[in-house]
Amino acid sequence: MKIIEIVQKHQPITGNDIADRLGCTKPTIRADLSLLTRSGILDAKPNVGYILNHKPADNPHDFSLFRAKVKDVKSPAVYVEEECSIHDAIVKIFLKDAGTIFVVNANGYLSGVVSRKDFLKSIMGNMNIHNVPVGVIMTRMPNIIHTHDEETVLQAAMKIMEHKIDSMPVVEEVGNNLYKITGRISKTTISKVFVEIGKNSGEWGVGSEE
Numbered sequence: 001m002k003i004i005e006i007v008q009k010h011q012p013i014t015g016n017d018i019a020d021r022l023g024c025t026k027p028t029i030r031a032d033l034s035l036l037t038r039s040g041i042l043d044a045k046p047n048v049g050y051i052l053n054h055k056p057a058d059n060p061h062d063f064s065l066f067r068a069k070v071k072d073v074k075s076p077a078v079y080v081e082e083e084c085s086i087h088d089a090i091v092k093i094f095l096k097d098a099g100t101i102f103v104v105n106a107n108g109y110l111s112g113v114v115s116r117k118d119f120l121k122s123i124m125g126n127m128n129i130h131n132v133p134v135g136v137i138m139t140r141m142p143n144i145i146h147t148h149d150e151e152t153v154l155q156a157a158m159k160i161m162e163h164k165i166d167s168m169p170v171v172e173e174v175g176n177n178l179y180k181i182t183g184r185i186s187k188t189t190i191s192k193v194f195v196e197i198g199k200n201s202g203e204w205g206v207g208s209e210e
């Protein structure tokens with residue numbers, strides 16, 4: 001974000017000048033500059049420097065990392081009630097082709113998350129998957145990492161990386177620690193956005209077969 005601010009104020013500006021203003025050396029920010037140009041946020045003009053790459057605001061494929069919001073890319077949530085058996089939750093995971101399943105309590109509020117490995121553990125531990133409800137094996141609130149519509153995809157991706165999880169429920173807060181699930185964001189979602197950014201970066205075709 002600091003690099004973008006600097007470029008916005010002083011463009012065109014060289015990589016060395018950006019580094020000077022940040023109080024570091026150019027190699028330190030090389031990876032950041034590369035990400036910002038590849039994602040289409042900055043343009044690198046040879047012998048001139050970096051400028052902000054203004055795309056039309058109404059571009060429907062504007063998947064810039066800093067603008068795309070969770071609400072633009074979320075997919076439908078897959079969830080079951082706490083009383084649902086482990087067996088039936090696994091069936092739902094297959095039917096909906098999901099990796100993680102969210103759990104809601106009797107009032108319909110988010111209460112937990114069950115991952116593929118949670119299911120595997122329950123089976124390896126010889127649990128009776130027909131009788132034991134998912135509520136017994138789920139990771140519970142308030143320890144559920146979640147996101148909301150207005151967060152950027154980048155912020156959501158950072159949470160997924162930081163907490164080493166595969167997916168997060170997208171929620172709407174309806175009371176103190178009470179959340180309604182409105183969708184999900186997974187590593188697959190983030191990969192799709194990454195591909196969109198790559199395709200729209202102006203370098204599509206470089207190094208690819210197409």
Ligand code: ADP
Nearest residue numbers: 113115116117139143144145164165166167168
């Ligand atoms: P897997 O266990 O299949 O590798 P994850 O890495 O997503 O999948 O899950 C690791 C652990 O973190 C599991 O115990 C799971 O219940 C928990 N978990 C998954 N998603 C979340 C989340 N959004 N918030 C909190 N815990 C989660």
